[in-house]
Amino acid sequence: MMVDYGFYQSVYGGVMPAALFAVGLPRARETILALLYPRTPEDLDPAGQKAFQMAVCAQLDSGLDRPVASETAGGNRMQLADSVVRVGGMPVAPGAVGFLRAAGALQQWI
Numbered sequence: 001m002m003v004d005y006g007f008y009q010s011v012y013g014g015v016m017p018a019a020l021f022a023v024g025l026p027r028a029r030e031t032i033l034a035l036l037y038p039r040t041p042e043d044l045d046p047a048g049q050k051a052f053q054m055a056v057c058a059q060l061d062s063g064l065d066r067p068v069a070s071e072t073a074g075g076n077r078m079q080l081a082d083s084v085v086r087v088g089g090m091p092v093a094p095g096a097v098g099f100l101r102a103a104g105a106l107q108q109w110i
Contacts, residue, residue: 001041003056012057017076028060044105051103055096062093
């Protein structure tokens, strides 16, 4: 189940520049996969799969996967925040958890 820049912009409504999206996507996806474990996105029903994609986008938009306080790409500056919710040591965006919970896709141990 992939999340691409087209989905991020047109369905999620994200405005992050493509360069920042490409850099942050792998780590954001891995963080959200941890919330599903031992399931995978392919194990979910269509609503759960879309929730997974939306959660990845929310995680990416939060900036919580980046080890720096801010990034600049193409003249766009993004200030990053911290989170108190962590899974496996990784901070998790509350919005990402919300998408999964609403679709019943959040693993019960969380």
